Amino acid sequence: MAGSAQRARRLVSGGWILLLTPIVWLAAASLLLAVQPVRILSPLTWLLTALWVGNLAWGVLSAGRRRPRAVDHPDEHEAGVVVTPEEQPDLWRMVRDAARHAGVQPPDELRLTAVGHVVAWPRRRTRLDLGVPVLFVLDPAAVGALVARALAVAESGWTDAAEPVDRFRWLLQGVSGRQLPSGVARQLLRRLDRQRAEGILEADDVATRVAGGPTVGRALAWAHVVHAATLWWFDEYVVPELLQKGQPRPLLPGLESLLGEPGRQRQLYHAVSSGLPNGDGSVPGVADRVYQLQTGALVPDLLPGKPAAELVRAPSTVLEQVAEASLGHTERPRTWADALDAWAVRTSQSCATILGERAPDLDAVLRGVAEKRLAGWVRDVVRSPEADTDELGCFLLTGLLAKALADAGAGRVTAAWSGRIDVVDADGGSLDPARVARMVVEDPDLVPELRTLLVELAVPLDRRLTGGEVRTDPAMRSFHRASGPRRLPGTGFPGLEGPS
Numbered sequence: 179m180a181g182s183a184q185r186a187r188r189l190v191s192g193g194w195i196l197l198l199t200p201i202v203w204l205a206a207a208s209l210l211l212a213v214q215p216v217r218i219l220s221p222l223t224w225l226l227t228a229l230w231v232g233n234l235a236w237g238v239l240s241a242g243r244r245r246p247r248a249v250d251h252p253d254e255h256e257a258g259v260v261v262t263p264e265e266q267p268d269l270w271r272m273v274r275d276a277a278r279h280a281g282v283q284p285p286d287e288l289r290l291t292a293v294g295h296v297v298a299w300p301r302r303r304t305r306l307d308l309g310v311p312v313l314f315v316l317d318p319a320a321v322g323a324l325v326a327r328a329l330a331v332a333e334s335g336w337t338d339a340a341e342p343v344d345r346f347r348w349l350l351q352g353v354s355g356r357q358l359p360s361g362v363a364r365q366l367l368r369r370l371d372r373q374r375a376e377g378i379l380e381a382d383d384v385a386t387r388v389a390g391g392p393t394v395g396r397a398l399a400w401a402h403v404v405h406a407a408t409l410w411w412f413d414e415y416v417v418p419e420l421l422q423k424g425q426p427r428p429l430l431p432g433l434e435s436l437l438g439e440p441g442r443q444r445q446l447y448h449a450v451s452s453g454l455p456n457g458d459g460s461v462p463g464v465a466d467r468v469y470q471l472q473t474g475a476l477v478p479d480l481l482p483g484k485p486a487a488e489l490v491r492a493p494s495t496v497l498e499q500v501a502e503a504s505l506g507h508t509e510r511p512r513t514w515a516d517a518l519d520a521w522a523v524r525t526s527q528s529c530a531t532i533l534g535e536r537a538p539d540l541d542a543v544l545r546g547v548a549e550k551r552l553a554g555w556v557r558d559v560v561r562s563p564e565a566d567t568d569e570l571g572c573f574l575l576t577g578l579l580a581k582a583l584a585d586a587g588a589g590r591v592t593a594a595w596s597g598r599i600d601v602v603d604a605d606g607g608s609l610d611p612a613r614v615a616r617m618v619v620e621d622p623d624l625v626p627e628l629r630t631l632l633v634e635l636a637v638p639l640d641r642r643l644t645g646g647e648v649r650t651d652p653a654m655r656s657f658h659r660a661s662g663p664r665r666l667p668g669t670g671f672p673g674l675e676g677p678s
Contacts, residue, residue, distance in 0.1 A: 182334070182336075182373045182374075182376040182377040182380065183334050183335035183336045183338075183339040183373075183377055184335060185373050186339055186343045186370060186373040186374060186377070187335075187339050187342070187343070189366065189369055189370050189373065190342055190343055190346045190370070193346060193350070193366045193370070194346075197353075197362065197363075236352055236353070257291070257292075257503040257504045258289040258290055258291035258292075258307060258500065258503055258504070259289060259290050259291075259496065259499045259500050259503050260287055260288070260289050261288055261289070261290060261496070265491065266288070266489075266490065266491055266496075267491070268489040268490075268491065269288065269308070269489050269490065269491075270288060272318055272321065272322055272325070272486070272489060273285065273288060273306060273308075273322075273325050275322065276322035276323070276325040276326040276329075276388050277325070277326065277329055279322075279326065279387055279388045280326035280327075280329065280330055280384050280385070280387050280388050281384075281387065282326065282329045282330050282333050282384070283304065283329070283333065284329070285298060285304045285305060285306035285329065286303035286304050286305065287303055287304070287305040287306070288305075288306050288308065289305060289306065289307050289308070290307075290308055290309075290310055290496065290500050291307050291308070291309050291310065291500065291504065292309070292310060292311070292408075292429070292430060292500055292501065292503075292504035292505075293307075293309050293311075293405070293408060293504075294309045294310075294311035294312055294401070294404040294405040294406075294407065294408035294409075295307070295309045295312065295401065295405050296308055296309060296312055296321070296324040296325055296327075296328045296401065297328050297331075297332075297337065298328040298329045298331065298332035298333075298337060299332060299337060300332040300333065300335070300337055300338065304329070304332060304333075306325065306328065306329065308321075308325070309404075309405075309408070310430055310433075310487075310497065310500055311404050311405075311407070311408045311430075311433055311434075311437065312324070312401060312404055312486075313485060313486045313487040313489070313490065314404075314433065314434045314437045314438065314485055314487050315400055315404050315437050315438075315446075315482055315485060316397060316400055316401065316404070316482050316485065316486055317482045317483035317484055317485065317486060318484075318486045318488075318489060319389045319393050319483075320389065320393055320394075320396055320397035320400065320401075320482060320486075321397070321486045322388050322389060323385040323386075323388050323389035323393055323394045323397045324385070324397050324398075324401055326384055326385050326387070326388040326389075327381050327382065327384060327385040327394075330380075330381050330384035330385075331377075331381050334377065334380070334381075336377045336381070343370065343373075343374060344374075346370065347367065347370055347371070347374070350363045350364075350366055350367040350370070351367065354367055367460075368460070371460035371461050372460075374460075374461050375460060375461050375462055378461065378462060378467070379462065379467070382394060382398070382467055382471070385397070386471070391471040391472070391473060392471065392472055392473075394471050395467070395468040395469075395470075395471030395472045395480075396468075396472075396480050396482060398464055398467060398468055398471070399450045399454060399464065399468045399480055400446075400450060400480070400482055402454060402455075402464045403446050403449045403450050403453075403454075403671065404437065404446075406449070406671045407436075407437060407442075407446060407671050408433065409671075410670075410671045411433055411436055413652060413653060413656075414521060414653060414667075414668065415432070415436075415517055415518075415521055416429070416505070417652055418520070418521075418524065418651065418652060418653075419512055419517055419520070420505065420508075421652070423508070423509075423510055424508060424510045424511070424512045425505060425508040425510070425511055425512060426511075426512045426513070426514050426516075426517035427501075427508075427511040427512065427513070427514075428494070428497065428498060428501065429497070429498075429501035429504075429505065430497040430498075430500060430501055431494075431497060432514045432517070434487070435514070435595050436595050439594070439595035439596050440596070441594075441595070441596025441597065441598065442595060442596055442597070445670070445671070446671075447480070447481065449671060450480050451480060454468060468480075518592065518593045518594070518595070519590070519591065519592050519593065521593055521668070522580070522591045522592055522593035522599045522600075523584075523591050524651050524653070524654075524667075524668075525577055525593075525599060525653075525667055525668035526576075526577035526578070526580040526581040526584070526591050526599055527577075527581055527651075528577065528651065528653065528654050528657070528666075528667040528668065529573065529574045529575075529576070529577025529578050529580075529581070529666075529668075530577060530578045530581045530582075530643045531643065531654070532559055532574060532657075532666070533555070533574055533575075533578050533643060534642070534643025535559075536555045536558075536559070537643070538642060538643065539639065539640050539641055539642055539643060540578065540582055540632070540637070540638075540639045540640075540641065540643070541629075541639035541640055543575075543578060543643075544625050544628065544629055544639070545625075547575065547618055547619065547622055547625055548622050548623075548625040548626075549622075550622055552567070552571045552574075552575070552619065553567035553568075553571060555571075556570045556571050556574065559574075559664070559666070560663060560664050560665070560666065561662060561663045561664055562663045568619055568620070570666060570669065571619050572612070572615045572616045572619050573666060573668070573669055574666065575615035575618070575619065576599050576611050576612045576615040577599055577668075578643070579601075579611035579614060579615055580599050580600070580601050580611045582632070582637050582638075582641075583601045583609055583611065583635065583637060584601060585637075585641070586635060586636050586637040586638065587636070588601065588603060588609065588635045588636075588637070589601040589602050589603040589604070589609055590602055597668065597669075598612055599611065599612060600612065614628060614631075651667070653667035653668065654667050
């Protein structure tokens, strides 16, 4: 592995020289021709110089736009809690056993973090960052495989090489489609892809020494989705509370409840089974490697076993320390019940606003459902002809009904960990707008009965669906800023780009 990382670094250095040297020569020729112009040669040289510089600038800008979020690729400044072998003997034993079976050096330092990943940092003292969310879902054998893989990547030099190599790959991808440097860029890209793919597959091979191919495949799949789910959880639940100078407490057990909730578990399993990113033909993606590792006549089940969180000693104290290190102390802690209710209010308002862009009021929305126009609205909203219009339509209509019922005083909006929005009346009874929404989506002929029910509950059907209340909601702002296909606020988990 070390050889592929070193070769990739040399390719990046040599590639920059190859791309920049013609600019030096063209610039020198342009200066010479400015003193002694030649009728045809002078403008041709200036044109070639402008094209080469412009195309390189385009590649740099393209690579800059693909800059990953800091939380996706944390560095040595990411907050975490260092745990010693005396404090967490079972965790350390698992890490050392994984390193021994993989034939790599164990870390000098083990740190627990709030981000759902496993990564090692090769400094003077090798540090292993173990994301607590990974422990909530993956079993010890799968975590051990990820630990061995991370240590092997760090030992090979790919931990430090990955970011500059990926940035240079993005630049080459942007330049390879342009006119002038495309030939050089394509050659460099092919060679760099070979080294990147070699490093990734070698790291997977090291992991299989620890746990075997099927377990490694399961570990790679679930680690990817847990990471995505963690980012979604931060965006949907935690960040909006932080903007209001609050914070749900206890922080990480809330995430454990979300990841362990049966409804979300089914969503996670669906994402693992069908939503993993593929490679680009040169560099393998997660799905390519998972399917390659899941070999045999019968493909092993991807569902994990008993969570490795069982290995954490004194979890309540440790998890609170990780939460403090990650997000700091708050003077206004919030219970998770309050945070979930706030999420339900924000999301139902988002649903009303999104539908309000298609119809002026609730009555017009119901007419659209009765006329079977909801599916077309959904496809237009998410900008995807392949969208699951029934599920997303139910979600949007549930949020709209919940907001309308709450505004009319019929109850308060609340939510479960599964993401199911509900309205609870004064006696604690559920009005279950999700069930009602599904019934009318599946059978639009029931819309008149729904309209009658809403009138009986004093819900005004002609109230305009406004969206001013959600302008500060991060999820809604991201939805409106998105280019291309969009994800409705409150639904699903975001995808992560590229191999890991």
